[in-house]
Amino acid sequence: MDESLIIKLDNIIKRYEMGENQVLALDDISLEIKKNEYVAIMGPSGSGKTTLMSIIGCLDTPSSGTYYLDGENVEVMDDNELADVRNRKIGFVFQTFNLLPRENCIKNVELPLIYAGVKADQREELAIQALKNVGLEDRMFHKPPELSGGQRQRVAVARALVNNPSIILADEPTGNLDTKTGDEIMKLFHKLWQSGHTIILVTHEEDIALNAKRIIRLRDGKIIDDYVNTHQILIEDQKNI
Amino acid sequence: MEKLLDTIRQAFDSIRTQKLRAFLTILSIVIGVFAIMFAGSLVSSINSTINQQLSALGENTFYITRMPSINIGGGHQGRLYWMRPHLDIRQFQKFATRMQDVAIVTAITGSSGFVVKAGNLSTDPDVSLVGTDDKYFLTSNQEILEGRALTPTDIQYNRKVAIIGNDIIVKIFPRENPIGKEIRINNRPFTVIGILKPQGALMGQSQDNQIIIPVNLFLINFASRWEQDLTFVVRSPDKISLSSTIDEAVGNLRIIRNLKPYELNNFELETNESLSEQFASLTGYLSYFGVFSGVIALLSAGIGITNIMYISVKERTREIGIRKAVGATKRWIVFHFIFETVVITTLGGIFGIIVGFGFSAAFGLILGTKITLSVQWTLISLIVSIALGLISGVFPAWRAASLNPVDALRYE
Numbered sequence A: 001m002d003e004s005l006i007i008k009l010d011n012i013i014k015r016y017e018m019g020e021n022q023v024l025a026l027d028d029i030s031l032e033i034k035k036n037e038y039v040a041i042m043g044p045s046g047s048g049k050t051t052l053m054s055i056i057g058c059l060d061t062p063s064s065g066t067y068y069l070d071g072e073n074v075e076v077m078d079d080n081e082l083a084d085v086r087n088r089k090i091g092f093v094f095q096t097f098n099l100l101p102r103e104n105c106i107k108n109v110e111l112p113l114i115y116a117g118v119k120a121d122q123r124e125e126l127a128i129q130a131l132k133n134v135g136l137e138d139r140m141f142h143k144p145p146e147l148s149g150g151q152r153q154r155v156a157v158a159r160a161l162v163n164n165p166s167i168i169l170a171d172e173p174t175g176n177l178d179t180k181t182g183d184e185i186m187k188l189f190h191k192l193w194q195s196g197h198t199i200i201l202v203t204h205e206e207d208i209a210l211n212a213k214r215i216i217r218l219r220d221g222k223i224i225d226d227y228v229n230t231h232q233i234l235i236e237d238q239k240n241i
Numbered sequence B: 001m002e003k004l005l006d007t008i009r010q011a012f013d014s015i016r017t018q019k020l021r022a023f024l025t026i027l028s029i030v031i032g033v034f035a036i037m038f039a040g041s042l043v044s045s046i047n048s049t050i051n052q053q054l055s056a057l058g059e060n061t062f063y064i065t066r067m068p069s070i071n072i073g074g075g076h077q078g079r080l081y082w083m084r085p086h087l088d089i090r091q092f093q094k095f096a097t098r099m100q101d102v103a104i105v106t107a108i109t110g111s112s113g114f115v116v117k118a119g120n121l122s123t124d125p126d127v128s129l130v131g132t133d134d135k136y137f138l139t140s141n142q143e144i145l146e147g148r149a150l151t152p153t154d155i156q157y158n159r160k161v162a163i164i165g166n167d168i169i170v171k172i173f174p175r176e177n178p179i180g181k182e183i184r185i186n187n188r189p190f191t192v193i194g195i196l197k198p199q200g201a202l203m204g205q206s207q208d209n210q211i212i213i214p215v216n217l218f219l220i221n222f223a224s225r226w227e228q229d230l231t232f233v234v235r236s237p238d239k240i241s242l243s244s245t246i247d248e249a250v251g252n253l254r255i256i257r258n259l260k261p262y263e264l265n266n267f268e269l270e271t272n273e274s275l276s277e278q279f280a281s282l283t284g285y286l287s288y289f290g291v292f293s294g295v296i297a298l299l300s301a302g303i304g305i306t307n308i309m310y311i312s313v314k315e316r317t318r319e320i321g322i323r324k325a326v327g328a329t330k331r332w333i334v335f336h337f338i339f340e341t342v343v344i345t346t347l348g349g350i351f352g353i354i355v356g357f358g359f360s361a362a363f364g365l366i367l368g369t370k371i372t373l374s375v376q377w378t379l380i381s382l383i384v385s386i387a388l389g390l391i392s393g394v395f396p397a398w399r400a401a402s403l404n405p406v407d408a409l410r411y412e
Ligand SMILES: Nc1ncnc2c1ncn2[C@@H]1O[C@H](COP(=O)(O)OP(=O)(O)O)[C@@H](O)[C@H]1O
Pocket: A016, A017, A018, A023, A024, A025, A043, A044, A045, A046, A047, A048, A049, A050, A051, A052
């Protein structure tokens, strides 16, 4: 297998049983993503984006097909091994932030480190570092309800990168943000990509997708398009102005 | 340590979001633990008090009564007891004559609720009256403080004399020495000849609110025809001769009662040993009852806690989803929720122990005996509380751990 491949999906099918009805959320998806790619997954609502992301992120398992993550077959892993893979290799950023509302930013960011078995003082150090990386050093002791949407999403990004995972999975990370804050989050992703992470970004907004280097389009659980984003350079030029 | 504090805080969060339910649940843990602990402590205190008292009576003394002092149950055996003849004064006189070379024997009877007056002062209607004879002070641990005991002639001529306890003196002779004075027991006149040495209280009952009079006078004046029942007290000279004295006593009473060899004894023989055994079985029932009600309360507490934790898991579905997404294993989640449950039940248990301590102390004051709280029962209560948490936490914890992270994150 190609050393640089980090994600390899072969004929992935995901079916949801809804009583009598069956929903085919993913219909025979095959996909390869290399290390340090920046991919946007696009498609209308209900096209299977979130389902695909859940499978890539090992939050869910496919009905059939095989998935190699970093050369390892995910199919044969048990619950505890999957938890471990999520902990070490993947950082999630969700549309709804998914922070623990009763914990302050440091505690939220520390969470993956707890399950990684990192010692308490080292945990705090790493969490503070991650919060600095997303520009939140002055909000570290605040709890999520005291923060703006953009700030919350930064905490989520800090949590996603604190364990230094190879892949960052973001499902509509700007969906609950205004354009300006959304752009700031996208700058963060750009930075993460530059520092070597693999970024997979789910979105249905064209201009957000244009931040990625590669765009995959889904419809009805199928990949209908997969191409290199040629507008990318233009956007980057705009950013540099 | 930090993790412990964290979990305790989360346990409190679980409690805070469902105050009433948590209150009721912790209350039932408190009741359960309290019942177990209190029953255990009470029973061991009663036992030690009784044993103390019994051994004070002396190892050489035994009693003959119509029925066993503690008669649990009833039924057929109970009816048989009631059909036995009374131990009356005639039998006692014959018995005393037959036993006079072997042992000291005396007869005791009594009842309570008497009013005693001197001049225009009066006691409450709560005085205990004991009818006995001149040998009484040779067989009991009571002593004369002042004056004299009953004499054979007092008994022979049914002299209206009385030996009175300190509580009565306090009430009706506040300023004078009662010896030689006249008192009226339920309006019958008696002359005070002696004062009993104060003994204090036993199981909340003052031992000094007592009057001793000749046995015959008691039977004539204060006992109805069907109350002419005595307890024969026999004191053998030493411990070695106790069993031969018992044999002798039983034999003599059988002769007096004309029992055929094939007939069973129609009276009861009680030694200190048999009495403490009877008390032990009574307190045994008490402790079973305490433990039983404790277990019931704890069972309902367990159900309550399981419920609280289920609701807590449901409310925290999203949190569990987040934790799983960032790497919490099943094992970790199971451990976390069980631990949280144990924190709640242990807190309840500690409350229960504190309440138990309080109640036992209060009860001890009321009864006038020291209730010793055994370390053993405190430990048992604590262990039971922890076990309760472990058991009632299992199902909610398992539910939490088996949540599918995708569904949990979707949960609103
Ligand atoms: N847990 C589920 N149970 C049943 N159907 C589901 C479930 N999750 C997603 N689906 C269905 O699968 C399809 C894809 O959903 P999703 O991956 O969420 O799409 P997207 O994220 O692109 O909007 C939709 O038709 C959706 O209704």
